[in-house]
Amino acid sequence: MKKQSDLQPAPSSVFHCTVNGEDVQLRLPADKRLLAIIREDMELTGTKRSCEIGRCGACMVLIDGKPVNACLTMAYQCSGKAITTIEGLARPESLHPVQQAFLDEGGYQCGYCTPGMIISVTALLEDIPNPSEGEIEEALSGNLCRCTGYGGIVRAVKRAIDQRRERP
Amino acid sequence: MLLNRQSSGERWRARPDGPGKVTGALAYLTDRTAPDMLIGRVLRSPHPHAAILAIHAEKARALPGVHAVLTYRDVPGLNGYGIAVQDQPVLCVDRVRYVGDAVAAVAADTDAIADQALSLIEVEYRLLPIVESPAAALADGAPLLHGDGNILHRTDYKRGDVDVAFASCTHIVEEVYDSPRQMHTYMETEGGLFVPEKDGRLTVHSPTQHGFMDRLQLSRITGMPEERIRILSSPIGGSFGGKDELNVQPYGALLALKTNRPVKIHNSRKESVRAGLKRHPMVIAMKTGIDANGAILAHQVKITADTGPYATLGAEVLNFATEHALGPYRYGSVEVDSVSVYTNNGMSGEFRGFGGNQAIFALEGQMDRLADACGMDPWDFRLRNMRESDAPGPFGQPIAPTNGAKQAWDALEASSLWQERRQNESAATVLRSESSGGMKAPWLKTGIGAAFIMHGSGLGVGIPDPGGGRIKLAPDGKIEVQFGYEECGQGLLASLELMLIEQFGFAPEDLRLVIGDTDVVPNSGSTTASRATTMMWKSLQRLRPGFQKELLAAAAALLGLPEELLRLGRGGIWNSRAIGENRGNRGREADVEYADLAAAAGDMAGIDISGIADTGSGNAACKHGADVDVTEDTEERLLLTYRALAGKTPRPIVAETSFAFPASPFPRTGAHYLYTFAAVAVKAEVNTLTGRVRVLEQYHAVAAGPVVNPQGYLGQIEGGSIMALGYALTEEALMQQGQYATSNLDTYLIPTIADAAGEMAIEPIEELPEGDNYGPRGIGEIGSVGLAPAILAAVHDATGKRLNRLPIDPLQLAERPAFT
Numbered sequence: 001m002k003k004q005s006d007l008q009p010a011p012s013s014v015f016h017c018t019v020n021g022e023d024v025q026l027r028l029p030a031d032k033r034l035l036a037i038i039r040e041d042m043e044l045t046g047t048k049r050s051c052e053i054g055r056c057g058a059c060m061v062l063i064d065g066k067p068v069n070a071c072l073t074m075a076y077q078c079s080g081k082a083i084t085t086i087e088g089l090a091r092p093e094s095l096h097p098v099q100q101a102f103l104d105e106g107g108y109q110c111g112y113c114t115p116g117m118i119i120s121v122t123a124l125l126e127d128i129p130n131p132s133e134g135e136i137e138e139a140l141s142g143n144l145c146r147c148t149g150y151g152g153i154v155r156a157v158k159r160a161i162d163q164r165r166e167r168p
Numbered sequence: 169m170l171l172n173r174q175s176s177g178e179r180w181r182a183r184p185d186g187p188g189k190v191t192g193a194l195a196y197l198t199d200r201t202a203p204d205m206l207i208g209r210v211l212r213s214p215h216p217h218a219a220i221l222a223i224h225a226e227k228a229r230a231l232p233g234v235h236a237v238l239t240y241r242d243v244p245g246l247n248g249y250g251i252a253v254q255d256q257p258v259l260c261v262d263r264v265r266y267v268g269d270a271v272a273a274v275a276a277d278t279d280a281i282a283d284q285a286l287s288l289i290e291v292e293y294r295l296l297p298i299v300e301s302p303a304a305a306l307a308d309g310a311p312l313l314h315g316d317g318n319i320l321h322r323t324d325y326k327r328g329d330v331d332v333a334f335a336s337c338t339h340i341v342e343e344v345y346d347s348p349r350q351m352h353t354y355m356e357t358e359g360g361l362f363v364p365e366k367d368g369r370l371t372v373h374s375p376t377q378h379g380f381m382d383r384l385q386l387s388r389i390t391g392m393p394e395e396r397i398r399i400l401s402s403p404i405g406g407s408f409g410g411k412d413e414l415n416v417q418p419y420g421a422l423l424a425l426k427t428n429r430p431v432k433i434h435n436s437r438k439e440s441v442r443a444g445l446k447r448h449p450m451v452i453a454m455k456t457g458i459d460a461n462g463a464i465l466a467h468q469v470k471i472t473a474d475t476g477p478y479a480t481l482g483a484e485v486l487n488f489a490t491e492h493a494l495g496p497y498r499y500g501s502v503e504v505d506s507v508s509v510y511t512n513n514g515m516s517g518e519f520r521g522f523g524g525n526q527a528i529f530a531l532e533g534q535m536d537r538l539a540d541a542c543g544m545d546p547w548d549f550r551l552r553n554m555r556e557s558d559a560p561g562p563f564g565q566p567i568a569p570t571n572g573a574k575q576a577w578d579a580l581e582a583s584s585l586w587q588e589r590r591q592n593e594s595a596a597t598v599l600r601s602e603s604s605g606g607m608k609a610p611w612l613k614t615g616i617g618a619a620f621i622m623h624g625s626g627l628g629v630g631i632p633d634p635g636g637g638r639i640k641l642a643p644d645g646k647i648e649v650q651f652g653y654e655e656c657g658q659g660l661l662a663s664l665e666l667m668l669i670e671q672f673g674f675a676p677e678d679l680r681l682v683i684g685d686t687d688v689v690p691n692s693g694s695t696t697a698s699r700a701t702t703m704m705w706k707s708l709q710r711l712r713p714g715f716q717k718e719l720l721a722a723a724a725a726l727l728g729l730p731e732e733l734l735r736l737g738r739g740g741i742w743n744s745r746a747i748g749e750n751r752g753n754r755g756r757e758a759d760v761e762y763a764d765l766a767a768a769a770g771d772m773a774g775i776d777i778s779g780i781a782d783t784g785s786g787n788a789a790c791k792h793g794a795d796v797d798v799t800e801d802t803e804e805r806l807l808l809t810y811r812a813l814a815g816k817t818p819r820p821i822v823a824e825t826s827f828a829f830p831a832s833p834f835p836r837t838g839a840h841y842l843y844t845f846a847a848v849a850v851k852a853e854v855n856t857l858t859g860r861v862r863v864l865e866q867y868h869a870v871a872a873g874p875v876v877n878p879q880g881y882l883g884q885i886e887g888g889s890i891m892a893l894g895y896a897l898t899e900e901a902l903m904q905q906g907q908y909a910t911s912n913l914d915t916y917l918i919p920t921i922a923d924a925a926g927e928m929a930i931e932p933i934e935e936l937p938e939g940d941n942y943g944p945r946g947i948g949e950i951g952s953v954g955l956a957p958a959i960l961a962a963v964h965d966a967t968g969k970r971l972n973r974l975p976i977d978p979l980q981l982a983e984r985p986a987f988t
Contacts, residue, residue, distance in 0.1 A: 045199035046192020048405075050355050051437045055913040058355055086192035099190040103182050105173065106879040109887060110657025111189030112355040112405030118190060137922040144913065146353050146406050147657045148883055149890030150924040155173070 015079040019044075020088030026075055034073035035059045038085055046086035046115045050144075057143030060116035061085050067123040069142075086115035089122065098122045098160045107156030109147030117143045121157055129164055171930045176878035183662040183879070184681065185403065185655060196405050197373040198359035202430035205361070206235055208423045209282040209433070210416070211272040211289050212443060213264035216300075216512035216906025217311070218293035220262050225272060228288040233281035236426040237289065238273045243422065245391035249414045251381060255314065256478035256515075258389055258418040264293070265313055265477035266512055267907055268443030275423040275431050298906045302451070302472045302509035313477065313510040320475050320508045321483035323490050325563055328501025330455075333466035337457030339541035345454070345530035346973040348900035349474075350447035352519060353918050356405020358444065359434030362420035369396045370421060375404035377412040377654050378694035379686045389418050390425060397421075402655040402684030408891070409518035410445050412696055413480045438911045445517035446901055448473045448485055448508070452493065452530040462542045462552045464500065467534075469493045471506035471527070473516070480517040482508045484631070487838035488624070489523030494562035495531045496573040496622035496845065497553045512906040520888065520952045522697065524623055525895065529974060532619040532957035537970060545593070546961065547586065550620050551577055557937070561843070562622075565629070565834035568942055572845030572871035573622065575933045579869035580618060580847035583929075586867070588851075589616035589965070611857045611985065614864065617961020618849045619954040624840025625698040625946050626829040631838065634693040635703035636826030639711050641719065645811025646680040647672075651707070652692035653700040654684055658948055659880030663701055666877050667708050672716065675738035678810060690824065698844070698946030699829055701876055705943040707825050715823035722817045723808050740809035830942055844945045845871040848889075848954035852962035857985060859978025861897055861963060864926045866955065871933040872945040881947055882930055888951025890924045896956035897923070897975050 015026040019042065026037060038047045038061070050058035052071045059070040062084035063077075089096035095103065098121050108114040117140065124131060124139040131139065136157055145153060173180045188194030225237040240247055240259040247261065248254035260269050272289050276282035299305045305318040312318060334340060360374025370392065376382045379399040387394040404411065416433040424431040435443070455468040471489055475482035486508040493504055519525075539549035554573050561567040580586050627633040642648040649668060655661050661681050668674050682688055692703060716736060723741040724731040735744045832841040851865040868885050875881045898917040902909040910916045936942075956974055963981065964970050971980055 039199075043201075044192075045195055048196075048355070049198075049434070050357065051913045053437075053912050053914055056355065090191050095187070095190065102190045103186045106180075106183065106186075106659075106883060108186070108189050108657075109659065109883055110355065110404060110406040111185070111194060112196065112657075114189050115192040133925070137920075137925060140921045144353075144355065144918060144920065146355055146408070146891070146918060147887045149886035149888070149893075149919075149928075150921045151886035151928060152879075152883055153921065 013076070015075055017078045017081045017083055019083045020085060026078070028075045030074060030076040032075045033071055034061070034075065034078055035070040037075060038070055044085050044087050048112055048115060050112070055144070056113070057116040057120060058113050060119040060143065062119060062123055065123065065126060067120045086119060089118065096122065097163055098125065101160035101163065102156040105152050105156040105159050107148065107152040113143060113145045117145065117153060121160065125160060125164060130161060169931070171875065171878060171882050171932050179666065179878050181662065181666065181879070183659060184665050184676065185661050194403060196356055196403055197361065197375050197400065198356055198405070198434045200361045200373050201432065202361060202363055205430040205432050206275040206277065206423070206427060207279045207282045208420055208431040209274050209286055210270050210419050211274070211286045212439070213260070213267055213269040213271055215264060215293055215295060216267055216298045217296040218264050219296060220260060220264065220271065221292040221294055223271065224290040227290070228274065228285040231281065231285050231288060233277040234274060234285045235277070235429065236275045236423055237285065238422055238426060239271070242426065243389060246388040249385050249389060249418060250479050251413055252481055252484060253479035254388065256480065266514060268515060269477070270419065273419040273423055275427050275429070299510070299512045300903070300906055302474050302511060305509045305511050313512070318510045320479055320510055321486050322507045323487055324506065325490060325502065325504045327564065330466040330468045330501045330503045333501040334455070334457050336459070337465050338460040339538065340455060340457040341534055341537040341541055342455045343533060343537060343972055345452045345533055347450050347452070347526040347529055348895070348974055349449045349514065349516070349903065350519065350895050350899050351441065351901045351916055352408040352410030352445065353913070353916070354406030354408060354410055357435040357437055357440040358411060358415040359432070360416060360420055361430060361432050362424035363430045364424045364428050369398060370425060371398045371400065372417060372421060373400045374417050374420065375407065375411050376401045377407055377409070377656065377696050379654070379684060380652060380691045381694065382414060382417055383686050385414050386417060386421050390421055399686040400684055404654060404656045407656045408520040409522070409696065412518050412694065413445060415444065437913065441901065441908055441911050441916070443515070445480065445515050445519065447519040448475060448482065448516040448523065448526065450489065450526040452526060454530055454534045456534045456538055458538050458542055460542070462544050462549055464497060464538070464553050466501045467494070467499045469504040471504070473506070473508040474511050474513055475508045476511060476513050476515040478515060480515065482516060484838060485518065485523040487628070489527040491562050491624065491839065492524040492622070493527040493531055495528065496555050496620060498555055498559070513903045514901065514908060518696065520891065521949050524949070525892070525953050525956065528619070528621055528953050529957045533960060533972065535620070536961050536964065547581060547618055561832065561839060563834070563836050563839045565832040565836060565839040567832060567841050567843060568830065568940065569937050570843055570845070571937060572843065572933070575871045575935070576845040576847040576869045577620065579931055579933060580849055580867065583849055583867045583869070585616060585849040585851060585865055586618065592616070612853055612855055613966040614851060614853045615962040615965025615967070616849060616851045617958045617963070617965050618847065619957040619961065621846040621848070621950060621954045623698070623844050623846070623950045623953060625702065625842050625844060626831065626840060627697050627699070628838035628840050629831050629834055629836055633699070633829035633831060634691060634826060635707060635829055636690055636692045636824070637704065637707035637711065638690050638822065638824040639715050640820060640822035641810060641814050641817070642680065643814055645809060645814040647674055647678050647810060648680045648682055650682045650689045651704060652683070652689040653704065654695040656695065658884060659877055660695070660700055663877040663880055664704055667705060671708055671712055673736045673738070678739060690826065692826070693829070698948045698950070701946045702842070702943055703829060705876065706827070709943065710825040710827070711823045715821070718821045718823070719813070722821060723813055726813065726816055727807055734807070737806070739806050741807050741813065742804055743807055842942055842945055844947065844950050846950050846954055848958045850955060850958040850962050852959055852966065854963055854966045854981055856967065856981060856983045859980065859982030861959065861976055861981070863893060863959065866926065866928040867931070868929070868951065868954070869931045869933060870947060870950060872947045872950070873936045874934045874944045875932050876944045881932060884947050885930045885951035886928055888949065889928065889955045890919050891952045892955035893924065894919045895974060896959045900975055
């Protein structure tokens with residue numbers, strides 16, 4: 001068996017994907033975590049690092065529109081995919097409606113879980129525009145928040161739903 | 169009136185830090201990087217208790233990409249830290265006392281190299297017997313964890329003679345309450361960026377609740393003078409008391425100084441669990457006796473706290489628990505004996521509620537059992553024994569007069585939830601079998617319970633508790649407000665902004681709020697102990713008259729107008745509202761766009777009383793006011809922008825204040841002067857097949873004076889309460905033989921959105937006694953206290969079972985199903 005000091009990093013490969021609409025070419029080891037790619041290589045720090053085992057949702061991003069924990073995703077799994085981080089939601093002139101709803105309702109406190117939470121809510125409402133309480137709970141059970149007790153978050157989700165209904 | 173967005177009206181505002189948080193644009197201190205940055209890592213003890221025989225770091229130092237490997241020999245100053253007592257080694261010398269103890273620190277080019285370097289450090293240990301509980305630590309012949317033994321702190325309080333009083337009691341309740349090791353679980357783990365500056369100073373970007381305390385502690389450790397260290401400490405991705413003490417800062421600072429390179433450390437969750445603070449597990453034995461009328465004659469308490477290997481604030485937490493084991497009640501006689509004990513378990517320390525959570529869980533359990541014993545309703549029993557509004561504090565100390573206990577009691581009594589319980593009770597006596605409702609599954613049982621909370625704020629007698637702040641007109645025309653408090657997420661900046669708008673008349677755009685930088689802010693004490701809101705409010709009260717007068721006097725001189733015709737407003741100095749109002753004219757403040765003002769001020773770079781708010785004639789300039797008779801003016805208008813004033817004023821306009829948090833004139837360390845009260849009612853459902861408890865409905869009455877910031881207030885009570893939900897139902901960082909049995913959030917379960925479902929009503933009681941000038945009381949902690957004992961009361965109401973341990977063990981509630 002090789003000694004640990006002899007171990008070499010995995011050889012890099014090239015992967016193509018889009019991040020927030022821009023074409024990106026990644027030359028990276030195939031097993032590099034998407035969370036590290038986003039935060040360290042791309043310097044997009046809105047995606048947060050917290051548990052790194054896919055439990056807390058602080059690193060949630062959209063891959064082809066589906067919410068995924070970036071800490072559990074490896075570089076090779078991003079090949080050919082469209083990745084959206086929290087930085088990719090807002091338009092230059094306005095917040096994304098879900099972001100606006102969180103701002104209006106105070107659906108955040110320390111803000112560390114907020115990007116991942118907003119990503120999950122965005123994915124939920126794209127999938128189910130008018131979710132039941134049960135569907136909201138299920139969709140957001142993978143996003144932990146320690147500050148708010150989820151009260152403001154639920155109100156923000158409901159506001160986002162209402163506003164979506166008003167101007168579809 | 170219940171607190172919500174609708175009832176708050178225009179006071180419900182988007183937070184100043186909100187846009188950065190919802191867009192992800194706000195860089196936390198652990199998001200920061202620097203060119204040529206190294207990665208720092210810490211080697212921690214694998215053993216709960218061992219002697220260090222040797223540390224071999226040569227191989228690690230020789231690994232390419234490693235820039236420093238530090239051991240205890242590399243600590244230039246004090247090899248110890250702790251807010252109160254510096255007994256925790258920065259890097260252990262000859263002994264480790266818990267699995268988080270640091271033995272070496274590494275800085276390397278990458279995380280992978282740092283990780284490999286840690287694996288190359290060889291530490292020879294000789295295992296020592298593990299002291300795994302306070303009982304073991306106090307036993308005869310127990311290994312001594314510190315030179316002066318295994319006891320960190322003892323405290324007691326005695327009034328009257330409980331032994332005599334117990335003899336005349338009609339009912340006596342004895343119970344032992346066991347509370348868990350709760351983890352703060354801030355979503356942002358500990359970390360930061362440590363930058364050696366060209367001039368030899370050190371800049372620390374790392375979350376803490378008291379930047380100046382970190383500066384002092386790092387000064388001791390590095391041997392650098394305090395003023396050579398700059399601490400940047402906000403924003404914080406959650407703390408709850410857990411980041412008040414140093415965590416990674418000593419290692420980051422020493423590695424940066426050693427390598428002369430920026431060093432970043434960001435704990436993994438596993439390392440955070442292993443090394444970080446937790447809430448003290450406490451075993452609280454209570455014996456309480458009442459007479460035939462339900463009056464409490466004697467209350468005896470023994471508290472034993474597991475403080476882990478080192479002091480941090482263990483003594484202060486014990487003092488707080490001792491005080492709060494007495495609560496808002498009257499006693500014929502009292503005896504409390506408390507001890508905080510060193511063990512080889514994880515570190516215990518400061519955590520939201522600060523020992524009150526454990527004490528009140530026990531105390532409220534006693535009150536419910538005593539009510540049972542004498543056949544009284546539990547809420548009536550509390551009223552029977554409630555303190556009077558002019559009564560002294562728990563230790564007999566003078567406190568600020570407060571009617572909060574009665575206010576909170578009344579509010580809960582009137583709540584629909586408690587009325588529902590009263591109806592259930594009267595119904596139950598007649599028709600017990602039908603009262604649980606027709607269609608529900610028979611194994612689901614619901615009940616309603618309540619708890620009563622008296623919580624001290626501030627640090628208490630004998631502990632430096634400074635407050636203060638600074639406000640100035642900055643050269644660029646911003647009103648710059650500087651406080652040494654931190655934004656942990658609680659909404660401190662939003663509260664400050666709202667107070668400045670409401671008290672001074674400024675607009676948000678006029679303001680620059682400066683916190684979290686020891687180079688700039690005054691030392692206004694820690695952001696702990698529910699004190700920051702009170703201190704900011706008081707500071708602004710003290711700053712306002714002088715600062716306002718100076719601004720108006722300077723403006724009056726420049727405008728050639730009498731001061732009394734001027735006032736502060738959006739964008740600058742306005743002619744006084746009084747004139748407009750006297751003449752029955754509508755103010756025009758709302759028509760003014762700040763952008764126009766700023767542009768105008770920029771263009772003219774001077775004094776402008778040209779009527780920017782006027783009809784668009786724009787530049788009908790009447791400079792220096794000589795031609796203007798404002799008293800003849802019919803409408804309010806902006807006369808002079810802050811920017812123009814800043815440009816023209818001959819000397820800086822600045823006001824500063826410093827004072828101390830109000831303390832009781834009483835010779836007992838830690839005794840409090842300001843108290844907040846709350847009452848919590850909860851409806852819970854017990855599934856007797858699984859033993860699981862679900863909270864259906866909550867009501868919180870909080871008597872804490874005026875609501876400074878509605879959104880923040882609501883968030884603190886809701887968030888605190890759900891933290892207590894976890895404390896009651898799922899959270900426990902179990903230890904076995906000094907090792908954490910859980911290492912991450914897959915096995916340490918904080919409430920999810922599904923667990924937190926159910927209605928929650930928050931009712932603030934804002935009225936303070938007449939003449940009370942202490943201002944709004946902090947509410948950062950009190951929401952985290954009451955729900956756990958209230959759930960236990962509801963569980964009893966549902967099942968008839970009295971539990972004495974948190975978190976609730978479902979096995980105690982699960983029943984063998986019986987089909988009839």
